[in-house]
Amino acid sequence: MFVAAIALGLLAGASGLLLGFAAVRFKVEGDPIVEKIDALLPQTQCGQCGFAGCRPYAEAIAAGEADINQCPPGGENGVVALAELLGRDPKPLNPENGTEKPKMLAVIDEQNCIGCTLCIQACPVDAILGAAKHMHTVIAKECTGCELCLPPCPVDCIQMQPVTPSISTWKWTYPVAEVKTQSAAAEAAV
């Protein structure tokens, strides 16, 4: 009995040490620029940029496959931050991807929810709780306001509500910098 326990313990311990060593020794560095771009994106995972989420969009920017002005939730501030990081000229948001809106929060009308779980499957950040044939609800802290849960709802019981600042969430507004575009600059010159 003891021999078995010790032998298996040693085997497991040796394996653990080997894997721990390998994790340090064979560590693969991710592309650091992708991490930095990803950190600037709003992490709404809304997919309005045309990619599956913020991380794929960051990878596409780093690879030069996507432009920096495709993120409506990030807004003009996001574009400016990205332009600064990448040393490019800021440009206005691409209207094809959508327009900048104030941050919204999905709220489920619990009286009308039929518990179909379709919105749970649509939510990219797992912010909706519920089970089949049971009422669902949104975890307000996790909701990014991406609106992806609206189309699948068969009874239209999800509404987007603007986030009203409360004592715990209020903060100073960001300083607003005017983005100068080429067309605007040309108009000003005229």
Next chain:
Amino acid sequence: MKEYALILISTILVNNYVLVKFLGLCPFMGVSRKLETAMGMGLATTFVLTLSSICSYLTDHYLLMPLGLEYLRTIAFILVIAVVVQFTEMVVHKTSPVLYQALGIYLPLITTNCAVLAAALLNVQARHDFIASALYGFGAAVGFSLVMILFAALRERIVVADVPVHFRGPAITLITAGLMSLAFMGFAGLVRG
């Protein structure tokens, strides 16, 4: 030499893991929708099965048998296989990005595949020596890859075929697999004894 050739033929065709022994059915059904993924899965399985057969043979021969712990085989093999696969994945990720992209997500998937554990346990049951164990694992994996690729090619054609409504989807897939299994049973007469 003849014995080793027989092991290979036996595991690839006669005792095919998927269609005769019915092991590893999960990836057989799950990853065979496209030819490329089936090939990736086949490659990764070949890699893992050969490696795990060798490692489990070593574990059994130099750790379990001397201590008289044969009854711990299953759990010890699971442990060793999981570690070896994880370790190889890390090394491959670091040293060869091309190979990592080819095997990629399939490597960790196979760790928990029943075919891998079965190869290790059947090796012990058949009292194979070192080379025979490695060949047995390799042959089983080649048989698995062969069937995966054949099945994926069939499924790609079934998608565009005019299948009766009630047989569409998983039903026709299962029927195809059953027919393939029947066909492989025909190999049973290939090697006598």
